[in-house]
Amino acid sequence: MLKIEQHNNHYLLRTNHTPDTLSLDWFDMAFWQQKNAIVTSKQGRAAAWFVRYSDQDIAVLKHYWRGGLIGKLLKDQYVFTGLKRTRVYLELHLLNQLADLGLPVPIPLGAKVTVSAGIYRADILTHAISGAQSLCERLQSAPLSAQDWQQVATTLARFHHAGAYHDDLNCNNILFDESGEVYLIDFDKGALKTPAKEWQMANIDRLARSLKKEASRSAQFFCPPQDWQSFIDAYQSEMKKKPA
Template sequence: MQIKQTSQGAIAYCVTAAQAITTEWFDVSFWQQLGAVTGSSKGRYTTWFVKPALNKADTESEWVLRHYYRGGLIEKLSKDKYLFTGLHRTRAVAELALLTQLFNEGFSVPRPIAANVERSGLHYRADIIIERVEGAQDLVARLSKEVMTDQQWRQLGSCIAKFHQRGVYHADLNAKNILITDDEFYLIDFDRGEIRAPKTKWQTANLSRLLRSFNKEKGKLPALAFTESNWQELLKGYSKP
């Protein structure tokens, strides 16, 4: 990961990203003017998909552009401002660094591209760009349309176990932060994630959070293809990664 200073703060980028990167890349209007916006995902806020096509050899890849927003009660006071305590401690740069480490180690995470931090006094705003996982959809979208096999549930459990054995703490492990392709699972959104000493307590809490997520989605969509039996298959895969 390399750092490029800007007039408003700094951009962190991976060696795989073009060094000509500018702050414009983190503004969706820049891509809209180029006709490069391919879609969006709407949750509490909008995440944008763009097709950069920065060179003739790379015409297929898409990027995901996400701005950092606050949640909880503090959101009422500040929608997207964070206290600046050092560049590498900002949410965007920390997430980019973690993704870079995991990607380089061969974990199933999106390829990291760049992060942007814009300072204003004691505070900052931030954005991140990652590569979109081709052909993937989140588990809620998949399970709302079709079932997964027992083998797939065990495969998911094994995937999570490998992250946990490495000491990867995911701060928001939920069904929408897990992607599935035809043959692989990916974890996404590592905001506030970190590498820590593997311990049963936080690993169990991580799994419990995921289970609550499945049950919450099932409550909103009773037809969701998730059952207690599915969860037990996931745990089997987790115990034998």
């Protein structure tokens, strides 16, 4: 369960993994700028800031932004119908559950929800994955080895055996760390479900579409049909095994 603290119109959410020193200031970029603790940033629709919160640790700070046509009008505003129904509460709670199950996800550090006049805005903070490189980035530079495809297949099967549903499984949300371990990120609108082939294969189909999309807009993208088929064969083999 998440721990909730209310500070006027702000809610601070803590997990089992939250540092004791976490405060509302951690969700303010000016706080990190004053500490000269901003390591880097990733811009675009899924913008993120990487901040050093201890000598050895880096966190990823993300603001919740709306997508699609409605995002052009409301940008980062959501109707508040209760804290436990906010997107950030649901994602943080799910990440906390997945981390407790031992699944490879970013460690959830905390979140902030700001409510005003029935509208909320939100931010989430997770531990950064060391040396992270997305599946998409890997495929833009060289073909993936058979071992790496096997690692992706094994990891996805672990999540699916556990009933962990990812609402937007694409090649940018699958990360390799510096030792080659595979992680899934961005569990907004995700859920723990009863394992079922229908939604599991919908996840795999979503990943296939994202690979085709990236291949169509990249100057080079190394994902030949035989590599994808090898991945599918490995995934299906892993799904036939009993969960560990």
